[in-house]
Amino acid sequence: MGEIRNFRSGNQDEPPPHGGVGPRRLAAIIVGDIASYSRLMQADEEGTHVRVKRIERDLIQPSIVEHHGALVKTTGDGFIAIFDSPVEAVRCSIVIQQNLIGRNASLPKDSRIEYRIGVNLGDVIIEPDDVYGDGVNIASRIEGIAEPGQVYISGAIYEQIKHKVVCGYESLGDRKVKNITDPVRVYRVLPDADAIGRTRGRRENVLIFLLSITVLMIATGVLWYLLVQPGRVGEQAAAPTASPVASPSPQPSSREAAVQTPQPSPSLASSPAPAPSQSPPPLREPExxxxxxxxxxxxxxxxxxxxxxxxxxxxxxxxxxxxxxxxxxxxxxxxxxxxxxxxxxxxxxxxxxxxxxxxxxxxxxxxxxxxxxxxxxxxxxxxxxxxxxxxxxxxxxxxxxxxxxxxxxxxxxxxxxxxxxxxxxxxxxxxxxxxxxxxxxxxxxxxxxxxxxxxxxxxxxxxxxxxxxxxxxxxxxxxxxxxxxxxxxxxxxxxxxxxxxxxxxx
CATH class of the missing domain: 3.90.1580.10 (paralog of FGE (formylglycine-generating enzyme))
Incomplete structure (x- = not known):
């Protein structure tokens, strides 16, 4: 599939300096790639191609521009963009992923187009229609280990944005990535600042849920006993005793007297009293x-x-x-x-x-x-x-x-x-x-x-x-x-x- 070349740097009519090598600069690099792209193309080649191009046109390119970045290139299944600001690069990545969630909400899981995104800060070589260097390679490797729909960032990006972008971060530790000598510290970005606690507490939440279900079942059993058993006692007390000869009855004990007090008819005793009708609380309008x-x-x-x-x-x-x-x-x-x-x-x-x-x-x-x-x-x-x-x-x-x-x-x-x-x-x-x-x-x-x-x-x-x-x-x-x-x-x-x-x- 053909590439869309959107990146320009400086005067394109001038030859690059240093014997044909483009200028260097420090940049925040985003690398995005579609998860399971081959499977999507095999299932619906034309439809997938049209959808990807629409996402590039309507979401990825406008988001990059809105966050003051430059689209270097798009490939058949991904894109590369660079930014002067690490903050804007991460914000752009979050916006792309969250908009894709909305686009995918009504689609079957196996038809969704989901991007993995990696972000790194590094020194790169700028060419008229491409960008090179370890900074790009690291961003690409981080993207490769990211989960679909997630944004992973390097430690270099994290140090620049940790007090500037309001979101959560989960440290994934140092990762050894292909063709890079030193391990790379990697973080997962969580747009919801509270999500990190929810992620770590997922197992505890499951246990709490199961315990809640158990307590609810016990409470339901106790409630059933309290509602149904008094009715059955009333039915037994109202039943006449078959005796051919009338004989004086002994004085009942206080407990028996309580049982023998007039009871409602069995049909009423076995039916729970109707709950009073509850109207919704009045609307609380803002002051x-x-x-x-x-x-x-x-x-x-x-x-x-x-x-x-x-x-x-x-x-x-x-x-x-x-x-x-x-x-x-x-x-x-x-x-x-x-x-x-x-x-x-x-x-x-x-x-x-x-x-x-x-x-x-x-x-x-x-x-x-x-x-x-x-x-x-x-x-x-x-x-x-x-x-x-x-x-x-x-x-x-x-x-x-x-x-x-x-x-x-x-x-x-x-x-x-x-x-x-x-x-x-x-x-x-x-x-x-x-x-x-x-x-x-x-x-x-x-x-x-x-x-x-x-x-x-x-x-x-x-x-x-x-x-x-x-x-x-x-x-x-x-x-x-x-x-x-x-x-x-x-x-x-x-x-x-x-x-x-x-x-x-x-």
Whole structure:
């Protein structure tokens, strides 16, 4: 199968230096390869070819570009890409794998296209349409030992990203790989930061499950005895004793007297009493704050994505006083309207949700409460976050401790976000509009505000493979908690720091 050559470096008309050898550079290299490719081609050659090309076109190439990488080449069953940033290389790998999970969900297991991905940091030789060196070879060897659907990284990558990418890592130890002299330290990437504990505790979870089943069976037996046996005793007490001659009965003992007290008829005694009807608990709607609306200067000159600064007029609306909590999310999950049940404290913000997950929640909430709940637009979110101010932060131009939950905000550093409302509200009475959790909004992601609407509405249409996130999280530093800060992330991919809050039209 032919290769797609997409990599370019420097002036392609100039000959490479050093006697025909291309320049060297330090790069993060991704090598991806399709598991069981030969079997898939044998089963359906044309269909597999079309599906692979579609994945390359619609997922792999856009993801690489979105994460500031360069596609070196694609082969029949894989691809190679390089990145200046190890963080972006790993994020790109996670996005590709999680999107493939969604694509494969409805397919039979033996028809799924699954990639193994290896990532390494190394010094490589750059050619106009290829890349060479031990850095590439190690990435290829790591990919070869990866499980389908998994991302494995080298120790060199791990050292660069361990405090920068919010995910779990499982050390697989030093591995001897083909044609590489020294062993390579290998880690498995777990996008869910809690997954490492679940992986290690799988056997214990099975034992706990079996023990729970045993206890449940014993409890069921005891309950059956308590419900059925009194009815049988009542039947025996009500049965007359056959005696041809009446004789005085001895005084019954206290225990016999208790048995001989009037009993309900056998038919009623043997039937359990009907359980009282249980109505579902009332819907717990998020607490909302009414915003009067007005005109403000949206954006800043602190970052290219926040330019140009432009005037926006926002209409009146309401927005959640806090981000949506675990308890509120789990009501949607209990109604089978949201995709998973969250684990954590009830008053903690929901995390690890995609934009699509957030839309499921607001659709359920609007339907159940019969109110027009939705995600806020990006303009509404910033207007609400500023609280009527135009300073760097809503409280002023300098960082102050105790005002937001972020990595360097002075009084807060933890492995999970604080409960909602742990920090002071802004002038509009809103909590956690900066820090805590990243918050999805309605708008599609665009790199600048050029052409953005000025009426406060969401900027949709066009390429919506990514959506906008606001607020920054407890894992980010203080520059992310600015009201003007913005970022984009893949629409269908969950990430451990991502949450949301709801809005309500008048």
């Amino acid at each position: 909302m704050i009414a915003i009067r609306g007005g005109t403000f200067a949206m954006g800043s000159n602190d970052d290219p994505t926040e330019r140009p600064v432009h005037q926006v007029t926002v209409k009146p609306f309401s927005i959640g006083k806090y981000p949506v909590t675990v308890q509120e999310w789990n009501e949607c999950a209990a109604a089978k309207a949201c995709g998973f049940t969250a684990i954590g404290k009830d008053n903690a913000p929901i995390t690890d949700v995609s934009w699509t997950d957030a839309q499921q929640y607001v659709a359920w909430l609007a339907r159940t409460a019969k109110k027009p709940y939705r995600l806020p637009s990006e303009a509404e979110w910033e207007y609400a976050a500023r609280g009527g101010t135009q300073t760097k932060y809503w409280w002023g131009d300098k960082l102050q401790p105790g005002m937001a939950g972020c990595k360097d905000c002075g009084e807060f550093a933890a492995e999970q976000p604080a409960k909602v409302g742990s920090f002071k509200p802004n002038p509009f009475g809103l909590h956690d509009m900066g820090g805590g959790v990243d918050q999805w909004v309605e708008d599609c992601w665009r790199r600048t505000y050029q052409g953005a609407p000025n009426d406060g509405s969401a900027w949709t249409g066009g390429d919506c493979s990514s959506h906008v996130l606001r607020s920054g999280s407890w894992k980010n530093d203080s520059r992310y908690v600015r009201p003007s800060n913005r970022d984009g992330y893949d629409t269908n991919v969950r990430y451990p720091t991502h949450g949301f809050r709801v809005a309500l039209s008048p």
